Amino acid sequence: MNKETISKDYANDMIFELQKAFWDERGKGARFRLTTLGRDFFKTKCLPKIQSTEIPDMVAVIEGVLKANGIVAGISVEIDGRLLRVGIKGCVHRPVEDRMVAMETKPFACLPANMITLAIDSKLNRPSELAEIKLTDGACQILIVLFDKKPF
Amino acid sequence: MAETYTLAEATMKVIQDRRSIREWTAEPVSEEDIALIMEAGRQAPSGENAQPWRFIIVKDPAMRKKMAGLAGGGSGRRFTAEYVTHQMQERFAGLQDEAKKKAAFEKLTSGQVSAFCENAPLVIMVCGKKDVWDMPFDTSAAIENMLLMITALGLGACWVIAPCFDVRDEERTKELLGVPEGFKAVSLISIGHMTRPHRQRPRIPINQLVYSEKWGEPYYKENV
Numbered sequence: 001m002n003k004e005t006i007s008k009d010y011a012n013d014m015i016f017e018l019q020k021a022f023w024d025e026r027g028k029g030a031r032f033r034l035t036t037l038g039r040d041f042f043k044t045k046c047l048p049k050i051q052s053t054e055i056p057d058m059v060a061v062i063e064g065v066l067k068a069n070g071i072v073a074g075i076s077v078e079i080d081g082r083l084l085r086v087g088i089k090g091c092v093h094r095p096v097e098d099r100m101v102a103m104e105t106k107p108f109a110c111l112p113a114n115m116i117t118l119a120i121d122s123k124l125n126r127p128s129e130l131a132e133i134k135l136t137d138g139a140c141q142i143l144i145v146l147f148d149k150k151p152f
Numbered sequence: 153m154a155e156t157y158t159l160a161e162a163t164m165k166v167i168q169d170r171r172s173i174r175e176w177t178a179e180p181v182s183e184e185d186i187a188l189i190m191e192a193g194r195q196a197p198s199g200e201n202a203q204p205w206r207f208i209i210v211k212d213p214a215m216r217k218k219m220a221g222l223a224g225g226g227s228g229r230r231f232t233a234e235y236v237t238h239q240m241q242e243r244f245a246g247l248q249d250e251a252k253k254k255a256a257f258e259k260l261t262s263g264q265v266s267a268f269c270e271n272a273p274l275v276i277m278v279c280g281k282k283d284v285w286d287m288p289f290d291t292s293a294a295i296e297n298m299l300l301m302i303t304a305l306g307l308g309a310c311w312v313i314a315p316c317f318d319v320r321d322e323e324r325t326k327e328l329l330g331v332p333e334g335f336k337a338v339s340l341i342s343i344g345h346m347t348r349p350h351r352q353r354p355r356i357p358i359n360q361l362v363y364s365e366k367w368g369e370p371y372y373k374e375n376v
Contacts, residue, residue: 032230032318083236121320127225131233145232151221 008092016096019109031108035130038111042118045069050119055079058119059086062112072112084128086142088112097135107133113142125150166304171352173308174268176344180211181274185305189276189343192301196294199286205294208277208329210340213270218328219277219340220270223314226321228263235261266314272342277325279335291338298341308346313339 022030050061056077063075073090088110097107110133117128127150132143157165186209193205210216234240235257247253259265269275278295280287295311302309316322316337325337359372 029317034319036319127229129229129233132237143236145229145236147225147229147232151225152218 009095012093012095015093016099019096019100020103023105023108028108031130034109035114035117037109038114039118041111042115042122046115046119047122050123053123055084055120055124058123059116062115062119066112066115075112077116082146084116084142084144084146086113086116086144088140088142089138091140094135094140097133097140101135107135107140110140110142113144117144120146166300168352170299170303171308171350172310173344173346173350174310174342175347176272176308176342177347178273179345181307181343181345185307186274188305189298189301192297193278193294196290196297198290198293199284202281202284202286202290204281204284204287205291206279206281206335208279208331210275210277210329211273215328216272216275217270219275219315219325220267222321222325222328223269223312223340224263224265224267226263226318227266227314228261230317231260231263231265263314266312268310269312269340269342272309272344274343276341276343277329277331278338278341279331280338281335283334287336288338295339295341302341302343306345307343308350309341309343311339311341315340 019030019034022033026033046062046065049065050058052058052061056079059075059077063072066072067074071092072088074087075089076087078085091112093111097110100107110130113130113133117130120126120128127147129145129147130142131145132141134141134143190207193207194203196205198204210219231240234243240257240260244253244256247256276298278291280291284290299309299311314321315325316339322337325331326335329337331337357375359370359375362371363369364371
């Protein structure tokens, strides 16, 4: 991995402007064009390390990778039937979500959440959907819905 | 005795008669009708006359079933997410009939709302070349042209974006139909002979839609 760094502000400004461009073009549909955002990172950095097919174990691996890369401070998960309640603390991309809220737009993309849905797809072959991103002090509360099976 | 119309009246009648039809008989669509529908699509306007549309005619029931599965799966996920976050309940707050509301929620969250193309004798997958300026607009114009021709032919159709809406579903749709990387899977159109006539859905009054010179000042003071 290239260890040279760039300003986090610069990176987040670019991500925000790209997301805003998607929003301006697709409106509420924008979120569904970003559901695989982070897939290359997931495939190269997370997937090879995921051995378990238990969701808490998968999330723990993702948390470890994201923490090691300075992307989040921590991830918690609570399984409530078909709902996954995910707490993400200290996310490096939080300023992107804050700027979304500032322009009165509900945040609609979350890279750590995508890592989890990609893991569920890859390891369990089950569909899932990022339903909600709520911002609280220092954390994001993510709601993901699990589905039983793919259509074929 | 056949009714007679001016060209403008006939055009408006076709536009106003178009419905989103989701139930069909098993009767196939004739090749003559298919040819007219495709020609209507081919004649659509496009930026720089790029004509980025490509069409895949799907009649095979097994393929239609898979496409219906992708459409229903995508819609089901999207609407379930709306349901668990209570956005759907807010959207339907005005509906007082609890049984109707429950049926609507079931239809939406199960994905049935978009999974009907399995039952259409004919499905047309509309794809668009990416390397042009205006592909989404061009292909949408082609789709509307086809929908109007379908209506004029006395057939019924529904424009379905669900199998292409989420990038994950679009990838599977493209793989299923062998659509190359340089093209986007835009939408499918489910077509057949209607089982019954359908009522027109409500429309926003024209005086709420049209402004004079700048945004905000109604062009029409009353609904016309």
